[in-house]
Amino acid sequence: MNRRTTTLIVQCVSIGVAFLLGGIVIKLIGVSPLFAYRALLDGAFGSRNAIGETLVKMTPLILTGLSYAFAARAGLINIGAEGQLYMGGILATVAGTGFAGLPMILHVPLALTAGFLGGALWGAVVGYLKVRFSANEIITTVMLNYIALFLVSYLVTGPMKAPTGNMPESSPILESARLVRIIPGTRLHLGFFLAIAALIFYYHFMFRMRQGYELRVVGSNMESARAAGMQPKRTMMMAMFLAGGMGGLAGAVEILGIQGRLLQAFSPGYGFDGIAVALVGLNHPVGIPVGALLFGFLRAGGNRMQLLAQVPVSVIYIVQGLVITFVIIGQNLRLFEKVRVRSLMEKIGRAEAPVREAQ
Amino acid sequence: MELIEYLLTTDLRMAAPILIAALGLLIMEKSGVVNIGCEGMMLFGTFTGVFFARLFGSPWIGILFSGMTGMVAGTLFAYIVVTLRANQIVTGIALNIIALGATSTLNRVIFGVSSQAARAPGFEPVPVPLLSKIPVIGNALFNQMGPVYLALLLVPLIRWFLLKTTIGLRIRAVGEHPHSADTAGISVTAVRYGSIIGGSFLVGAAGGFLSLGILSLFSENMVSGRGYIALAVVIFGGWKSWGILFAALVFGLGDAVQIKMQTSGSVIPYQFLMMVPYLLTILALSGIVGKSEAPAASGKPFRSDEL
Numbered sequence: 038m039n040r041r042t043t044t045l046i047v048q049c050v051s052i053g054v055a056f057l058l059g060g061i062v063i064k065l066i067g068v069s070p071l072f073a074y075r076a077l078l079d080g081a082f083g084s085r086n087a088i089g090e091t092l093v094k095m096t097p098l099i100l101t102g103l104s105y106a107f108a109a110r111a112g113l114i115n116i117g118a119e120g121q122l123y124m125g126g127i128l129a130t131v132a133g134t135g136f137a138g139l140p141m142i143l144h145v146p147l148a149l150t151a152g153f154l155g156g157a158l159w160g161a162v163v164g165y166l167k168v169r170f171s172a173n174e175i176i177t178t179v180m181l182n183y184i185a186l187f188l189v190s191y192l193v194t195g196p197m198k199a200p201t202g203n204m205p206e207s208s209p210i211l212e213s214a215r216l217v218r219i220i221p222g223t224r225l226h227l228g229f230f231l232a233i234a235a236l237i238f239y240y241h242f243m244f245r246m247r248q249g250y251e252l253r254v255v256g257s258n259m260e261s262a263r264a265a266g267m268q269p270k271r272t273m274m275m276a277m278f279l280a281g282g283m284g285g286l287a288g289a290v291e292i293l294g295i296q297g298r299l300l301q302a303f304s305p306g307y308g309f310d311g312i313a314v315a316l317v318g319l320n321h322p323v324g325i326p327v328g329a330l331l332f333g334f335l336r337a338g339g340n341r342m343q344l345l346a347q348v349p350v351s352v353i354y355i356v357q358g359l360v361i362t363f364v365i366i367g368q369n370l371r372l373f374e375k376v377r378v379r380s381l382m383e384k385i386g387r388a389e390a391p392v393r394e395a396q
Numbered sequence: 397m398e399l400i401e402y403l404l405t406t407d408l409r410m411a412a413p414i415l416i417a418a419l420g421l422l423i424m425e426k427s428g429v430v431n432i433g434c435e436g437m438m439l440f441g442t443f444t445g446v447f448f449a450r451l452f453g454s455p456w457i458g459i460l461f462s463g464m465t466g467m468v469a470g471t472l473f474a475y476i477v478v479t480l481r482a483n484q485i486v487t488g489i490a491l492n493i494i495a496l497g498a499t500s501t502l503n504r505v506i507f508g509v510s511s512q513a514a515r516a517p518g519f520e521p522v523p524v525p526l527l528s529k530i531p532v533i534g535n536a537l538f539n540q541m542g543p544v545y546l547a548l549l550l551v552p553l554i555r556w557f558l559l560k561t562t563i564g565l566r567i568r569a570v571g572e573h574p575h576s577a578d579t580a581g582i583s584v585t586a587v588r589y590g591s592i593i594g595g596s597f598l599v600g601a602a603g604g605f606l607s608l609g610i611l612s613l614f615s616e617n618m619v620s621g622r623g624y625i626a627l628a629v630v631i632f633g634g635w636k637s638w639g640i641l642f643a644a645l646v647f648g649l650g651d652a653v654q655i656k657m658q659t660s661g662s663v664i665p666y667q668f669l670m671m672v673p674y675l676l677t678i679l680a681l682s683g684i685v686g687k688s689e690a691p692a693a694s695g696k697p698f699r700s701d702e703l
Contacts, residue, residue: 188671352501
């Protein structure tokens, strides 16, 4: 069996175990797991509207998953997609509520670009602090998440608050900047295709372009990257810029396609879910949409499960957390095999090139 | 004067759970483990604290169970990150998500879906005779709840433990240079397990104090970022006990001032004030205000057969 097949099998078994344990939790609550899971499936795929909702939830998840993956391929851990998403949301709202009279063909790209830049700049701050001051990106991204959250809270209660009404929200996005709904009777909007386009860009950039190749080399072995004359610092900056941009786009599509205005805490944790999406998807352009489908399906079906089976929607979080846990356990059990093989080789006394594991 | 007294009193009380959690994190971090799952561990602690305080009618028993819940979560965390050598950050995030789901589910199953939050017998302030009568600082320092005094005592205690005892020395050796420690016959695995489980007791108990000392009730996702603040406090405090106390007070003051400002209105939007601790942490991490240096092996899994 080759490595790729093993990885896929381990990945599927891990997810299966997580759902099995989730079923036990549901059983403990006193509901039949099969009934609950059927309601979950029904809520996510049972009707045209349900499928639409699953795809709507998938859209930002693909983008935040890409945000994590862009950084991870460069050896950086980006916990900041949530903050980047909010910054993207802010700038997309600024562009989408201004520029009245602009035709749609210009206004939508303008608002999306603004969203991308909002997140990208937030990501670039992390990259700068990393290469200039060697500040740990894990902590700076966590801190910047909170700063972005407070900034949104300030803006929607202060300078960007809609002049009419008392709610903490901005004026509505102009019609010319909205992402068009593509299937009647659902909320599925153009942003879904943008997410697919972003996946194609990710594939092309990572595996077909020199910059992407350098990014992966920096991520897997900094020393050889340096020895080969690459510039790791510049590469890391670029990785964080693109990672942030993906997070920003996630915020932009959510505002321009679904919410229609800037709101306090408009993301139900899409940024954090993106980490799980990338993890399940192994940072791979085909894996990421599969991961996004898995978590989008949980989010879309959860409410129906609560309604029909009286299983609290919070059980979904348990299943999500278990999926992440078992996927990492699965990925690390594989490491064990290699260690065993390696120490065996050493015992035999054969010179074996050191096995490199991406950690 | 009244304002200062109010701020000091509120500050210490708001700072206590963050301080306790941060001291727990300090022990883990010194052994080279980063626990982003602090938020989730605290959340587990808030729930079991309220549950057992109701059951036994005593907040002390409640907080004890909070700590023990932390240890259970810590053992699982240790298994995944030490034995399986999984990525500590992703594991921590998973822990946070599971804790949010588990405590919210348990809350609805045990206490029902009613909007009435589950109340529990909470801690009462214990005035120290005479000292609590000192003007201004008396009330703030000497009329606090029991766990607040304990938290303050923990600061020199943990400093002594980490710097002066053999176990403390081993923890630091493992966090700074695991391979040397391993060569010297110290079991990196055992030390990390111990640090994580011991530290997790404090993290869980910090959650218990949050629910039993500040609100006397459980509400869903009630930790609301304090676990991440505790992580920030460790960094801003420069991985030193006294530094952590100072940092916790600074962060707690932000909370105290914010409550005052929201009720009385102010020129500066409170959100900007709320950002300050996070900004300070970034600056501290970047070495712009005082260089804060993490243990050398921070976040790295250890295997003895690889240099």
